[in-house]
Amino acid sequence: VISRRRFLAGAGGAAGLATMSGVLSRLALSQPVRPPTRLLIIHKPVGTIPEHYECTGGERDFVLSPILAPFAGLRSHLTIVDGLDILKKDNTPGEDHGNAMITFMTGGVSYKPDASNVVTAERASIDHVLSLRDDVTGDAPIRSLQLAADVRTHQLMARTLTYAGRGAAMPPEQRPFAAYARVFGGLADGALSPDELARARARKQSVLDFARGGLDRLAPRLGAAERIRLERHLDAVRELERVMDRTLGVDTTWLERRANAIDPTDNDQHADIGRLHLDIIRTAFECDLTRVATFAWAAGTTHVNLSRLIPGTEDVDHHTISHGGDGSAADQAAIHRWYNERTADFVQTLHDTPDDAGGSLLDNTLVVMFSEMRLGSHTFDGIPLVLLGGAGGRLAGGRRLVYDHRPTNDLWLAIANALGDPMACFGDPERCTGPLPGLF
């Protein structure tokens, strides 16, 4: 595992590069007062089985349910939040899973432009809103990162968590190698000498400069709407430059090898694909390449068949099982528990990774894990939701909080306020009753 110290060693080795000077001065001059807080939102599809999910006992002495039992080792970092409702609206464009994901993430409803068949969201999602804040993102070059272990669905809305605004979906990357290349920039190679690195950096810069020139030459010939698209393209070019500078010479070959070894189309590598994505996110947090990420185990209308990963469960996709009613409750519970085991294993690695700015990575991270519905039969009151991590010393774990039908918007409002965003309401005002009390 890479650490900030090794990252510095890599940066020091390339100190001859003019492009590195900014990074070095940043590290030298701005020792942060408080470690950066990271936000990771994890989606797990098609609800839960309440009889196997709901814990008993009080706020502190609760007894973990079978589905949540995998988090036992992380109990002191776990906050169970019961009683939140996704206030999904009827008769909005698109199907239920995607609609609920949109309402959870954006606090608003879905949107379908008249000239398109593609359903997206009306509003920006919470991760995007927070990633726009300098006090959240700092100078991490990737504003926010979207990854998913499985995205098989025809509906964009059912595999997208992040929206940059009305109609602006930011769907996740599923292919492991593309996810790796996205974060580690193409110049993360510990084997190159400083001299070779400098030349490689200059060559990559010439390619990006040519792209920049192409955008500059196009823009004057186009109207305002098209220029906005070119501006987004230019932002992407800038982001690539900054990622390259920050990863120059950092050794991530262990991740690259794994990314290359995985077959992203193999249903039965589901656990490995997911874990690789989560490891990429952890490493990106560690190197301060990004502070905001979303990860989805699968689309809301999941096509993942877990029967060969969880022996004894029915040999059909998880979505079909979720519509199986009472007869499939045991299978559904086994699947949800399985996902939580994998998630807990990963969260444990956040706990085991020291943050060079102090504490563990988990201490300085807020993980929000949710499902877009309560029951597989499409109900949206009382969704399964847990928080993990200390959120930079703001969140005390080891608690189970039970609310009486509060909209999920209020959760985001409390989180946004805690992270320094003074917003008075998140999402549609009609879905906003005030920050969830007693959380932070």
Next chain:
Amino acid sequence: MHTKKPASARPTGDHNAPTNFVTADSCMLRKLQRRRSWVMARWSVLACAVAACTSTAPEAGIPARIRLLTDRQYVNVVRDLLGDVDVPTLQTPGTLPHQLVHDAEVVAVDASLLVQYRVAAETVARQVAADLGAFACAGGEPACTRAAIERFASRGFRRPLDDDERAELHAIYALGADGSDHAGGIALVVEAVLQAPPLLYRTEIGGDPDPAGVARLTPFELASAVSFLLYDSLPDDPLWNAAADGTLADPDVLATHVERVLATPRARTHLERVVLDWLDVHRVFDADKDPLLFPDIDDDLRASMFDETRAFVSDVLWSRRGSLRELLVSSRSFADDRLAAHYGPYRRRAGILTHASVLTGLATARSESIIQRGLYVNQRFLCTEDLGRPPFDAIAAVAGSTFRMTEYQFASYRAAHVYCSTCHRTIDPPGLALHNFDGVGRWRDLVDGQPIDPVATLAIGDAAPRTIDGPAELATALAGSEHVAACVVDQLAHHAFGRAVDGGDLELSRRQLHDRFEAVDRDLIDVFRAITTTPAFRERRREVSP
């Protein structure tokens, strides 16, 4: 008919309130609005006739724009430029591999896509460096190298280079060559060109606009418009030459090139693919099937199903004069032995809707789906407005009593239910007419021991509802309808223009296409020919500077 939904049309019910009435009403409201917009549209046509509009009445048209290459186009472009190289799969965020329509304005390049282009460009550049081909140039002889780079980049950009581009590319070559490494210089040029905006975006900007702000596409833009429409890739040599000498601006010359390209195997393969994408035939590969109920459904059988439909579409397009009627009603069979055995001896055939590929895709893992089949016909042949989702409270309320129902029983329940029927009397009828086919496209006479009654009442467009009995009558009804014909043309035009055509701003082009489709006996291939003659294909609106 296209309806702009005013904000007030959206249901505003509080989620806690009983919403059945609100949502049922809102569905009816949508239908009423649809009806009203139809009346308005007819009225405007009538008004137009009264005012003696000629066919040259201008339309608002499409603004000058750029269109990002689709993933398939990117791969085609790279291979046309560099031969049979290995190009890593791209996946533009928000798009699917077999999507018919790529709306130009909703796709933008973000960092995750830019990284994909970079990975693709680097992968291809390595291959070119290892096997220089046209770039060999005796180890870097300068004049040859310059010419090779300029030819490569200009073909990739679909127009001649400007001076800045030329100078920058030669500087990039020098940087990559770092003295004498010719292959290194070429590799860096390839990397840069394959990530360059002029390669990634098709421009539709046009030359100097007329006083009304309308600009005709330049000959090079026209060459690209034709080649991307018909090849899904770069202009071929004759198109390039006709653009270079300017003759392509002449509509007759353009028409000659369209005919020439349409006759090539490559264009034919592409147009087949477009039709298969429109019909969503690839769904057969993704549809989950319960292996206990359908033990025979494996990848080979799915491929046989797909191949049957591809052969059928090919036959319709190239041996039946592209006839939409044949597509809907023809009983010609192209099933291989495996698929023929799957269908069994009692197969009934009535066009595309009775193909196992389509029927298998429009089903759940365990059963056929009247709703999915109904929606498919409504969306692809009737252009029915999206009716939205049913109210959750209503679903929850009926779930207990409908859970164990068969598909047919549930459909009867929906038809009798005062709220459900508001929308389902539109959605379900085509599915009911197809109910003799099971979830993997096999014919049956009985379901659960009961005879099937595939009779449904179907309203096509604004025609009076009529009774249809079974798949053959469904197919014939669709094939005989002008509304269906217009709906199909609209979808192919949406594909071609990268935007919907029923918004009122392309009415002239749209009407030309509809009229001509009727005049050529609804020849699907002719739609592509006709598209190249419309103002929406040849002209762009420019922002008038204040």
